[in-house]
Each structure stands twice: as C-alpha cells, then as structure tokens.
Amino acid sequence: MPRKFQNPTEDSLTLKLTLGSIAIAFVGLFLVLPLIVVFHEAFKGGLAHAWTTITDPDTLAAIKLSLIAAVIAVPLNTVFGVAAAWCIAKFDFWGKTFLVTLIDLPFSVSPVVVGLVYVLVFGMQGWLGLTLAGYDIQILFALPGIVLATIFVTFPFVARELIPLMVDQGRDEEEAAVSLGASGFQTFLRVTLPNIKWGLLYGILLCNARALGEFGAVSVLSGHIRGETNTMPLHVQLLYDNYDYTGAFVVAAILTLLGLLTLAIKSFLEWRYADELAASHRH
C-alpha cells in the first residue's frame, strides 16, 4: 500500500473478499444450484420427451387452468388494491393503521391454513356447504375453490405496492384537478394513474407470479383430478409422485422460465422507474 491511510468506513480488501465470497457462495449454493438442477433434469430426457410432456393433454389442461385462475384472481385483486390504496392514501379515517395490517394478513397465514379455512366454510359440514349444494353449486374440488385460494394468497400484492407509493405522493395533484372541475373518474384516470402506473404494473407482476405458482392452498382445495382440477404446480407434484421425474421437471422448467421472466421485468422496473415505485424498492 503506498499510503498508510485507510478510509475508516471502507472495509479492508481481505474483509471485502471474505464477505463477498460468503455472500456469493451462499446465494450460489442455496438459490442458483436448485435453478440449474431444474433445467438439467428437464433436458435429461431430451427435447423430444420434453415436447411430449408439454403437449400431453393433462399438461395443457393444467396450463389452461392455471391461466384461468390467474386471469380471474389478478384483475380482482388489482381493483381491490387500487380501491384500498385510494381510500388509505387520499383520506383520513379511524382505524386506518389496523386496516393496513389486515390487508397484510394473508401474507402471514400458511397457504394450507387458507385451504383449510375455505374447506370449513364451503365443505359439506361447513357454514355454506349444504346451502350451496342445494343450488348445485360446487366450490370445493372445482374451479371456484381454486380461484378463491388464489385470490386469498395473492390478496395483498397490488395493495401493498400502491399504498406506500400513493401515501408518498400525497393529495395535492388530485385536489388541484378536482378544484379545476375534473370528475372523480377523470381525476383518477388522468392524474393518479399516470403517477402510479409503474408501481401498479410492479404489483400486478408479483401478484401474477404468485397466482401461477401457488401450491399449498390450491392443493387443499383442488381435489387433484387429473386433467380437470390440476394446476401447473399440482401437475408437477402429480408427475413427480408417479415417478415421471423428467416430466415433472419439464413442467417445473416452464414455471421456472415464467419466474425468471418475472424477475427480469421486475429488475428492469426497479432500475428504469425507480422513482415511480414505492420507496422500499429504491436501492
């Protein structure tokens, strides 16, 4: 070293190398290696086998069902997220903090408990089970149950992205728009929406990723009927339990690719539109 001076808040090179290696080794071992395994196992049987698994009617049905569940759950939770963020950010009312806590609740509830809860409500011994059976409406082991489970587990994603963002942005712009004669809808569309669009997209993205990937809650409610109530993650389990490991990893690889795509878009949004996302993402 030419000079004996070292910046007191700068770590020594040895420490940097040590901590850096620990971080990279831990992430590599615990996060990256499983990722490599997925693709390694998926292509073990060759492309032909992968193609047969993907075009199998049961796999296609699983893909379709996962998409249907996401297409219903994500827009509903998006509307909810916008409504919740609007009343929490733009108005003051009693119990607001508690409401925010309740919105976060689904994150801390085990997915299996979510499934259990709906079984207790809609099952034959449940509160609504017999009534609905009288009208010939089936919730459990059918699409509605899967959609309900998906909605519950993806409930907070859009709301918790928009709430801090809209609280941060305040009310001045909307108040100006309204005092100039804009209607509520115009105000939202022309003033609020342009301000929150990237945050909204960010929330929808995470919501969608979880909706496609949910396993525990959907597993309890689906009934695992092959080709009918099997979503993609459940199909992975079914193939795996039937010792079709390569097939399971082929479907897993599709889900992994979707996950990686989500991560790529997410990182892009964080990098390009950092200022227009909630503060916690600006690092």
Place this chain on the structure above:
Amino acid sequence: MSAPGISLAAGRARSVLPGFRLSLGFTLVYLASLVLIPLVALLLRPFELPLPELWDAITAPRVLSALRLSFGMALAAALIDAVFGLIIAWVLVRYRFPGKALLDAVIDLPFALPTAVAGIALSTLYAPNGWLGSALMEYGIRVAYTPWGVLVAMVFIALPFTVRTIQPVLAELGRDSEEAAATLGATRLQIIGRVVLPALLPAILTGVALAFARAAGEYGSIIFIAGNLPNISEIAPLLIVINLEQYDYAGAAAVGVVMLGASFIMLLALNALQSWAAKRR
C-alpha cells in the same frame, strides 16, 4: 405523508376528493368476505368440540412434534437467514463488483419460483444420489428425507425476507454516523457493534419475523424433501392436509387454529416493531 396536521384538521368530511365511501366500502366488503369471515370460521370451528377433546387434539404427541418441528426449524432458518441476509445486504449495498445487479436480482428467486418447483429441485439436489446429497453422504450427513431437509427448504424460501428488509435500511443509513464515530476514535469493530448494528436492529428483527412466519407456514417446498415421517420429519401444515384427507375436520381445525394464532402473534409483533422503528427514526 404530506402535512398530516392540515389534513387532520380539515377532517375527512371536508376532503374535496371523491370516492371515499365507494373505495372504502369496496375494500371492507372484499376484505371481509374473502379473508376475515373465512378466518373467523376457522377460529370458531374447533370450539364446537368439547374443550378437553380440543386440548387432546392439540396435545397429541404427533401434533406436538409436528408443531415443534415447524416452529423450531422456522426459527433456526430465520436466524440463519438473518446472518447471511445481513452479509448479503452489506455486500450489495457497500461493495461494487461486476455481476452485482445479477446477484441482487437472484435474491428474489424464492419469491418467483413456485414452491413445488423449489421442492422437487431441492429434493433432487440433496437426495443421496444428488449433486450435494452424494457429497454430503461421504461425511455421513443425510439431508433429504430427514428434519435437515425441512431446514434447507425453509432457509431457501425465507432468504429474500431478511435481505429485502435489511437492504433498504442499510442503504438509507449512509456513512455519516460511522464517519463521526471514526473521528471520535472508535475502532471499526466498535463502529459496527455500536453504530451500525443498533441502527439496523429493527430491520433485522422485522426480517427475522417475516422469515419465521413464512417458514413456519411453508408447505410446498418442504413436503418433497422432508420424507414426511410422522413424529420425525412431518410438518404441521402437512398434518392439516392429512387430517382433511381423513375428513377429520375438527382435528385439522385444531392444528390450523394454532398456526393461525402464531400468524396473528407474528403480525402483532411486526406492527410493534414497525412503530418502534418509526419512533427511533
């Protein structure tokens, strides 16, 4: 929040913005019908049993060992993730190196990867004939199909929670107070122990709480790697599933209520942590 004093004084009734009733009404109805009422159904269900029977359902040896495994391993995983999460956050915030953006993006992998996919990947990796499993076997360590498998899966799925709660706080912390401590003659170790870590403590604890809550409730990634032996490597959420498959709704609800109670406690703890952190700022 912008000028809370003014808006409080103005009151909600005189806010010029429209849509308060509509948005709050929709929020409450949606929240109540999809989340709150079903959860209440679970809370009431076990009490249809006589209390002694409920107690027996919760204190059955198999249930107790499943709860102990889920919560014990979740705590261990959360602490492991706290240590490594802190190191990773430190490296991401303080150091500059090629590939940093990639490392940063990879941290969120457990959020983006469906748990079933993580489960079969980890299981294959740590199986006795897997890449890591075969290497560990030479030292006589078995991970897959033992309680250690539960720990590995939990460490995997909970890691982003600690990194992502510590990272923004560390970035915001800046180096001013560290520089001040250094000018006053503190050694590097003293600075870390007395200046940096105390400032990060609320974030670390929040991360641990989030990681613990997620790991304790985790199901998908664990069932593939754990082997699911009753009393040994059977987690509490799996016990709920098994009870449901045997139409033992009360038994399932009893375990479910314990898990839900733990979730509520974690949520309250998180809220307390947040207000503590806000006060310290």
